[in-house]
Amino acid sequence: MKFSVTRSLPVILCLGFLTLTIGYPLLILFLQSLFPEFLGGKFHGFLDAYKAIGRTDGLGQLIWNSLTWAGAVTVVSWLFGIPCGYLLARTHLPGAQWARLSLLVPIMTPPYIAALSYILMLQPNGFIDQFLFSVPESVRSQFFSFWGVTLVMALSSFGYVALAVEATLSKIPNRLEHAGRLLGARRIEVLRYITIPLLIPAIINSGLLVFLESLSNFGVPAVLGTRANLPLLPAEIFYLVTTWPVDLALATSLSSLLCLFALFLLYGGRWVASLFQLGQTRPSPQTKVALSRGQATLAWCWFGGLFLLSALLPYAAMLLTSVVSHWNEGVPIFTLSYYLEILTPGKRGFSALATSLWLSLTAATICVIAGTYIAYVNSRTEGAIRHVMDGMAMLPRVIPKIVVAVALILAWNAIWVPLDIYNTVGMLLLAYVAIYITDALNYTNAQLGTLGVNLERAASLVGANKFQVFTQIVLPQLKPALIAAWITTFIVCMRELVASVLLLPPGTDTSATFIFNQFEQGDIGAAMAMATITIGLSTVVLIAFKKRTK
Amino acid sequence: MKALKSFLIISSAALGIGYLLLVLFSKQSENTDxxxxxxxxxxxxxxxxxxxxxxxxxxxxxxxxxxxxxxxxxxxxxxxxxxxxxxxxxxxxxxxxxxxxxxxxxxxxxxxxxxxxxxxxxxxxxxxxxAAYVGVALNDRQREWSPSWLELFNSTNQYRLAMPSPSRSGTAGDFVVDYVLRDDSAFSRILAARQAGLEFPAANSQALTGLLIGTYDGILAAVDYLVFAQQARGNNIVMHYPSDGVPLxxxxxxxxxxxxxxxxxxxxxxxxxxxxxxxxxxxxxxxxxxxxxxxxxxxxAVTPTTAWLPDNVEGLTHQGPILRRFQYEIERAPIRSGNQAPKENLR
The missing domain is CATH 3.40.190.10 (Periplasmic binding protein-like II)
Structure with a gap:
């Protein structure tokens, strides 16, 4: 085929977008780790930082811990999330809307706030001990261990899995399953030979998100892990960047290890997923299974139990702390002043909320629009460019966010950048898009795998142009995935902390940095009040969004 | 209808991006700020x-x-x-x-x-x-207890103690570096305290909250102004400066x-x-x-009996290795089992 500009324009557009938002900062970061002084015009110290990797104490342990922990979180998230997704997509679950919302609530909490709330609940003389019952010492020590930290992280991320599984399943016609049943297969056989293989792309893609999130997560193990004694690579990197003298080069070179694992997993995962790709399917009306009363109760117990552990328990601690002005001999004295303070228009808390809200709305929208288009162009493109784009989009998600923030500063504060983007809120938007576009890509990719090109070809044949094909054929089919992508991106932007702290222009706050600041000042009540309000606000936005998109 | 809808979506997205660019370009800051x-x-x-x-x-x-x-x-x-x-x-x-x-x-x-x-x-x-002193925040029940650092790190004391992790909290880090530079046996002493149950919560506020709700009896290497602020809010906690001296x-x-x-x-x-x-x-x-x-x-209301200014030059030179060693040898050392149970419910 002859090269033509119009034909390759979409690919060029996508590549340009990704290169500008992600590739450029990462390239600067990588060069900086090779030549620590290259932005100052000096090229000495080549590869020193990479040689220093070998001299890091206990590196093998760090890597092993990080990989096994992220793996464990992924498996537990699968166990929790896949049944939820199946129930939502394939059965007439009474109150499915609420069940779906219950999955999103735990994702809204900043993970370190959730971890802190669990500690407040479960530590000796904690809230459970004081107000409910005495926690058995064996449960406590189990909780403050590897598996406890894993459980907390999985509880805050199994929603990703559930949503992705639901989005994919609701697009896979259940004709195949019916056929299997008619031909005499038992339910379990249908599940094993038909449903699960069909789901594998979605399972892998969502598992990948959870894995990457845990691999780069620092908050949960930092807060919970002191007793669990779980040294992880991101904690090490965070330490290098925030203790003086700062060792940026080593932090970057260690981050590149994380990138290697992530790339390996991404391509491995995609390869496995491609083996199970269904190819094209014809859209067909979905019939859902009716649940008997007992089954419905059981299903609700599943959702309810997860909701109790993932939301009610930490939120109870959060709410309680947010209305306590001080403690008298361990007895709380109540107040609502934190809420009144935050909700007064014109005050810092209020403007922080407003900033967070419009930033997250904008970032989620850009991520979904750009992500969808890129995923679509990708899926209709052959060859290496596709892998390059996929890989590039995913890297910012796996590098610890403090390093991403540093990369963005290096790149957009470089002497050759003519605009003062760095000192504006736009910088934060750029960061959110760079970090979270991979979520949108992943959701859309999982969905696109199940769509055939026949409809598009048919549309082209009857005279539709490319734009019409995209907006009228592709987009409607992608709708469930797009909604899931928008929602999760919105939520994670609302709670993003680390990059925000470093990238915010002077004088601006987001709700997450507000929480962190109050927390640093020892004002845990105000921090928890803000966390509660942020979660409430996110929920309201989600319900409104769901109502609109129905 | 469909076309109109998608047109609306695309155009609002374009408007959004346009607005964004406007924000990016317009907020050129004064360089006299x-x-x-x-x-x-x-x-x-x-x-x-x-x-x-x-x-x-x-x-x-x-x-x-x-x-x-x-x-x-x-x-x-x-x-x-x-x-x-x-x-x-x-x-x-x-x-x-x-x-x-x-x-x-x-x-x-x-x-x-x-x-x-x-x-x-x-x-x-x-x-x-x-400036601020680094000392010990104690629960009100321990008001009469005025321990020295030696007693605080003594592994046989009966209290639930915590120190903000020195690799996360700058103040605790400064304290540990200073303490170790002044005393060769500091490492083994703190290690013994760790094995007897000393905990290292990730941040100052986390440690202080633990003190307020009664999980801990004392927070070591607590910076005093945060404790005073909690007192002013009505919390019954005490700031104590050990008699063997505190860093300023x-x-x-x-x-x-x-x-x-x-x-x-x-x-x-x-x-x-x-x-x-x-x-x-x-x-x-x-x-x-x-x-x-x-x-x-x-x-x-409280003044330390002995206080000193740490040597910043020495501190900077030795900070990295000391905090590293602390991280590996002490923070990651397991608490000996059996040491936790009897320390509960001191109230």
Whole structure:
């Protein structure tokens, strides 16, 4: 085929977008780790930082811990999330809307706030001990261990899995399953030979998100892990960047290890997923299974139990702390002043909320629009460019966010950048898009795998142009995935902390940095009040969004 | 209808992106602004900045974060510096910048009075505006207990103790470096305390909250002004300074070498030494450098018997290895089982 500009324009557009938002900062970061002084015009110290990797104490342990922990979180998230997704997509679950919302609530909490709330609940003389019952010492020590930290992280991320599984399943016609049943297969056989293989792309893609999130997560193990004694690579990197003298080069070179694992997993995962790709399917009306009363109760117990552990328990601690002005001999004295303070228009808390809200709305929208288009162009493109784009989009998600923030500063504060983007809120938007576009890509990719090109070809044949094909054929089919992508991106932007702290222009706050600041000042009540309000606000936005998109 | 809908979606997205670009391009900042990076407490620095702006014709752009985050930001901006002034919660951080030659001398700046000249850097590269002691926060039930560090780290004491993780909390880090440099046997002593149940929560506030709700009986290496602030709020906790001495951690201000706003930077630095500014700091329970400013009632109630200024140069040289060793040998050492149960329910 002859090269033509119009034909390759979409690919060029996508590549340009990704290169500008992600590739450029990462390239600067990588060069900086090779030549620590290259932005100052000096090229000495080549590869020193990479040689220093070998001299890091206990590196093998760090890597092993990080990989096994992220793996464990992924498996537990699968166990929790896949049944939820199946129930939502394939059965007439009474109150499915609420069940779906219950999955999103735990994702809204900043993970370190959730971890802190669990500690407040479960530590000796904690809230459970004081107000409910005495926690058995064996449960406590189990909780403050590897598996406890894993459980907390999985509880805050199994929603990703559930949503992705639901989005994919609701697009896979259940004709195949019916056929299997008619031909005499038992339910379990249908599940094993038909449903699960069909789901594998979605399972892998969502598992990948959870894995990457845990691999780069620092908050949960930092807060919970002191007793669990779980040294992880991101904690090490965070330490290098925030203790003086700062060792940026080593932090970057260690981050590149994380990138290697992530790339390996991404391509491995995609390869496995491609083996199970269904190819094209014809859209067909979905019939859902009716649940008997007992089954419905059981299903609700599943959702309810997860909701109790993932939301009610930490939120109870959060709410309680947010209305306590001080403690008298361990007895709380109540107040609502934190809420009144935050909700007064014109005050810092209020403007922080407003900033967070419009930033997250904008970032989620850009991520979904750009992500969808890129995923679509990708899926209709052959060859290496596709892998390059996929890989590039995913890297910012796996590098610890403090390093991403540093990369963005290096790149957009470089002497050759003519605009003062760095000192504006736009910088934060750029960061959110760079970090979270991979979520949108992943959701859309999982969905696109199940769509055939026949409809598009048919549309082209009857005279539709490319734009019409995209907006009228592709987009409607992608709708469930797009909604899931928008929602999760919105939520994670609302709670993003680390990059925000470093990238915010002077004088601006987001709700997450507000929480962190109050927390640093020892004002845990105000921090928890803000966390509660942020979660409430996110929920309201989600319900409104769901109502609109129905 | 469908076409209209998608047209609407696309055009609103385009509008959004257009608005975004507008934001990006329009907010070109004045380059006569004074840029200040400061550690908390946030209300204090915000108030000081507002007062200064009211008195002088200088616009300030203020960025508040933890000392560690400020260091990361400064490092990332090294090749195109943005800040004119930095205020840290640890003099060792300032010393680190000075060692790299990134601070301008303030030796000739005119300050109202110099009652504590030894708080400043010897050659005037960073100046202390206020300070805080690092001691022990105790639960009200232990009001009568006035332990020395030796007793606190004694593995046979019957109390539930915690220290903010020195690799996460700057103050605890400064304390540990100083303590270890003064005493060769410190490591084995703290290790024994760890094995007997000493915990290392990730942050100061996490440790303090544990104290307030009764999980811990005492927080070691607690910085005093945070404890006083909790007292002022009505919490029954006690600040205790062990009799074998506590370090005084100064809060340095410095001007960066590349600063283009030297005049207003110097004005601002002088502003922090006025009675009014010093009172703002004292009201936030910090120890002001001026002795003609009244201490907060909570601070006035307790004074350490022995205190010293840690050696920042030594501190910076040994900080890395000491904190590393602490991380590996002590923080990651397992608590010996059986030591936890009897310590419960002391109330």
């Amino acid at each position: 004074l840029v200040i990076y400061s550690a908390g407490p946030r209300p204090v620095i915000e108030r000081l900045v507002a007062d200064f702006e009211a008195q002088h014709n200088v616009r300030i752009r203020l960025f508040v974060a933890t000392t560690g985050q400020l260091m990361a930001k400064l490092e990332a901006e090294r090749f195109r510096p943005q800040a004119d002034i930095v205020i840290f919660a640890s003099p060792v951080a300032a010393e680190a910048l000075h060692r790299q030659g990134r601070l301008a001398s303030l030796a000739d700046i005119e300050l109202p009075n110099q009652e504590q000249p030894e708080w400043h850097h010897d050659d005037g590269y960073y100046l202390a505006t206020s 951690i100064t809060r340095p201000i410095a001007m960066l070498q590349h600063s283009t706003q030297r005049e207003s930077a110097r004005l601002f630095i002088q502003h922090l030494f006025t009675v009014e500014s010093q009172s703002v700091m004292a009201d936030a329970h910090l120890l002001p450098i001026r002795s003609d400013v009244a201490l907060s009632p909570q601070r006035a």
